[in-house]
Amino acid sequence: MQSIFVDDAKCLGCKTCELACCVAHSSSKTLFSPCAAEAVQTRIYVESAGAGAFPLQCRHCAEAQCVRACVTGALSENPETGAVSYAKEKCLGCLMCVIACPFGVCAETRNKEIVTCDLCAGLAEGPACVGSCPTGALSFGSAESFAKERRRNYLEKSVQL
Ligand code: SF4
Numbered sequence: 001m002q003s004i005f006v007d008d009a010k011c012l013g014c015k016t017c018e019l020a021c022c023v024a025h026s027s028s029k030t031l032f033s034p035c036a037a038e039a040v041q042t043r044i045y046v047e048s049a050g051a052g053a054f055p056l057q058c059r060h061c062a063e064a065q066c067v068r069a070c071v072t073g074a075l076s077e078n079p080e081t082g083a084v085s086y087a088k089e090k091c092l093g094c095l096m097c098v099i100a101c102p103f104g105v106c107a108e109t110r111n112k113e114i115v116t117c118d119l120c121a122g123l124a125e126g127p128a129c130v131g132s133c134p135t136g137a138l139s140f141g142s143a144e145s146f147a148k149e150r151r152r153n154y155l156e157k158s159v160q161l
């Protein structure tokens with residue numbers, strides 16, 4: 001499965017990724033309407049503590065707690081990709097998924113819908129947050145490729161010492 005990965009050392013906490021997420025999930029796909037007028041909610045959350053910042057979104061967990069908590073089947077896991085998806089017509093609005101998510105990235109909008117990261121499934125270029133990040137803190141790919149990049153970075157830093 002392809003996932004969004006974070007190099008937290010590169011994150012500035014600028015929240016460009018949050019804005020790009022709102023735009024990608026707005027009807028106009030522009031900066032002018034998304035967050036306020038359409039009540040579009042970001043699906044990536046940049047939290048800061050001290051000098052550090054970390055962008056977090058649905059991790060599409062195996063045996064996802066939100067899916068297990070959902071009694072109606074409104075949340076489900078794609079058996080092929082492993083991605084968690086949401087069907088509004090089945091949702092009761094009970095918020096058990098919000099309670100169950102260990103990362104706090106399952107949220108309710110002002111329109112009483114549940115939103116989680118959908119990996120921008122309709123975008124050929126991949127998740128909007130990844131493409132918008134000015135520092136390259138976000139990447140989209142396999143766990144293997146992310147780990148390999150981490151090893152390469154570690155080696156480069158070690159050689160410079
Ligand atoms: S756009 Fe990149 S640098 Fe800015 S908050 Fe998001 S992850 Fe961090």
Ligand code: SF4
Pocket residue numbers: 069070071072073074075090091092093094095096097098114
């Ligand atoms: S709020 Fe909707 S999606 Fe969440 S657990 Fe309840 S029925 Fe399922």
